[in-house]
Amino acid sequence: MARTTSLSGFPEWLPEERIVEQHVLDSLRRTFELHGFSSIETRAVETVEQLLRKGEIDKEVYGVSRLQQDEDSSREDALALHFDLTVPFARYVVENSGYLTFPFRRYQIQKVWRGERPQEGRAREFTQADIDVVGDGTLAFRYDVELALVMIEALSELPIPPFVLRVNNRKLAEGFYRGVGLTDAPAVLREIDKLEKIGAEQVSRNLQDTVGATPEQAEAALSLAAIRTEDTSFVERVRELGVSNNLLDEGLNELAEVVGEASRRAPGKVVADLSIARGLDYYTGTVYETVLVGHEQLGSVCSGGRYESLASSGKKTYPGVGLSIGVTRLVTRILSRSMAQASRSVPSAVLVALNDDASWSAAQDVAGQLRARGIATEVAATAQKFGKQIRYAERRGIPFVWFSSVAEDGSPTHEVKDIRSGEQVAADPASWQPPAEDLHATVLRAATTDD
Template sequence: MKIAPLSGFPEWLPAERIVEQRILDTLRSTFELHGFAGIETRAVEPLDQLLRKGETSKEVYLLRRLQGDERDSELGLHFDLTVPLARYVLENAGKLEFPFKRYQMQKVWRGERPQDGRYREFVQADVDIIGTDTLAFHHEIELPLVMVDALGKLPIPRVIVRASNRKVAQGFYEAIGIQDVDETLRVADKLDKVGPQVVAEMLQERVGATEEQVRLALALADIYGADASVVDHVRELGYTSELLEQGLEELAALLEGANDLLPGSVVADLKIARGLDYYTGTVYESTLVGHEDLGSVCSGGRYDSLASDGKRVYPGVGLSIGVSRLVSRVINRGLVKATRSVPTAVLVAVNNEEERRHAERTAMALRRRGIPADVSPNSSKFGKQIRFADRRGIPYVWFNTEEGEQVKDIRSGEQIAADPATWKPAEEDLYPRLVSESE
């Protein structure tokens, strides 16, 4: 029976899964280096909570049993990790220490049309910093540096973090007389996808913007730069407001602060609007150099009201990496690969089935010392057992010979006497590594 793949639900082969796992391991270890604690939340949330973020009703997968209580339909699979975080903070506020720095790496489900880098089931990796009532601005500088550090440790094309500030866009739109600022922000957020001509038409049709307002809105979106000179370019457009000035000051502080700590880490790109209306300050999007067609691989921003219990408000700033999107691009384009398709560093050969127990003891001795080892599934000729290892990328084969225990590096052909109680492989051979296409 031929089984057709189900579109939008990726499944990786073993070597590809190692790529995904190593990326997740790198992100996890880096997040923890920066002081973030890991959490995991349930897969489902009440439907009314999932729909709080706006135009997402068509994207939510409902949870419904074939037979059962109709109330099951009021639950849905989460489509991001921000809504679950808001609920988690409210439920556990009395047990958490604020500012609360958390990372979370889980699958999410989104009912959108599958395409390159977009799936219906995918893994996200989020970092957020949540405060109570207030949250210092310096955390808006901290977050992109965490991501630059994490992604910079991977053998992938360089990631550029582009940033803007919702106060800049909102303050500017208000200053030039646009009435429906929220819709203007949603339309402007489509610039990278549809281009300036389509956005201009949408602003006139949906917002009722004049030709001059459209020209000014596109001029603002065209401003790009790596330092605080972008502030001067905005002011040269000839409009100001209190909100606009506040946003410009924050944008300048972000660029100066981030690039002082990690030069070249953040650039300003004022066409970034982030269409979701809960963002209130800095907004971020990140792309792979040379792979801008993939879209953003990491995005997020500042929100002043993640959640509220009626007494306290919990503001935050967060960034989310589309791990599955990133993995799919580096795998499908051959940009990154694993050095082997299995964790095994050593294959213990079996002379004959009567000696299998000896081989298993050898493997156990290696494993006790943290060396991934497997035993050959058969006792065929040594040449076939070596080919078994070679096909999987296993670098070493262990033999019990008349001269005693020996281990062979099947890449170089070097074979030496070895003791399972003391021998260890080269550090780079202990576990599968990720290598870029240039290595």
């Protein structure tokens, strides 16, 4: 991987690593577009007020200002870099609703910034890839099911280990908490969200100390969070806890629909995990988190959920459901564990060698013919000995070197050398084609990616 940069938390890639990242991005774009999602891009900055509308994450937001501030600048005018793509997308939908066709299906791949403590899997500047479906006033629940299936397909195309999409429903959780007498459901969810970090015993203490739960209520909340199934049998297990609530029933039915269809189409890749809470307050129904099997300590690589009122204008709301892939987190793990690598570090397939400095223009003619047919080509800058020009191609990772000369009758002749095998053959720049696997730099998966 690229060496540690001078600014911690702002990753940079070497050329061969960037090829791996581009492969991931291109694969995601292809899958998203196959499912009819349109690409958009939103601005990098939002007003502070807009960013902090939902959720308490102000400590992680990077403010943006000129080095010399205006004397009359105010908090309301302050700008900040977006910390995710969902909040800016909600604003985008409201401002452009008259130009969009609903339900609106969008994908968005952009940089985001978050002031976290840098560590593996957590950077201050990173790339996310989001898909969302947003409705005008209402949005069919079926989209919650569809987005889970789309994301499973998208992740399955990447050079990563097996993964599990863990799904829960906040209606289910909130209804259960209300049913046992815990009225501050968001506070309970925030504590349950810490389970994997601090353990059940500490979460139980927190529920009692900060939320006001009795030991019995804390035990009930933890019993719910302990339920995990790969099918819809979680419904029966929740019922066995003996809690009744209408919102609980609604959440159970919705989660059963997601898990039932997803487990049928992608068995083993979906789990109903009733400990999943998601920290952001704008989620209202289905919530998703995704972990790589054997790499659970990396955290979620893809998460999201249903939101009913994040995008709103007056009495008009635009409910949506979306999922976000942490592309930089995934790519960092792919590279650090050698799960995939680029076939070469440059796009060039051919280096056109020079016989002498006077042949540079003719070499450019050859390169032009090759490029016209989609073959990435470089031309040597100086007429060094052929051995040095070949070694230059080797260092660059260019597989073929092109040689041109003039026959006795004055006609040009051409040969191309595969410097890996040493084979050199006659070639015509108007028709020669490299093997398909050498035409572009490709990404090669490791023999196994589950270590």
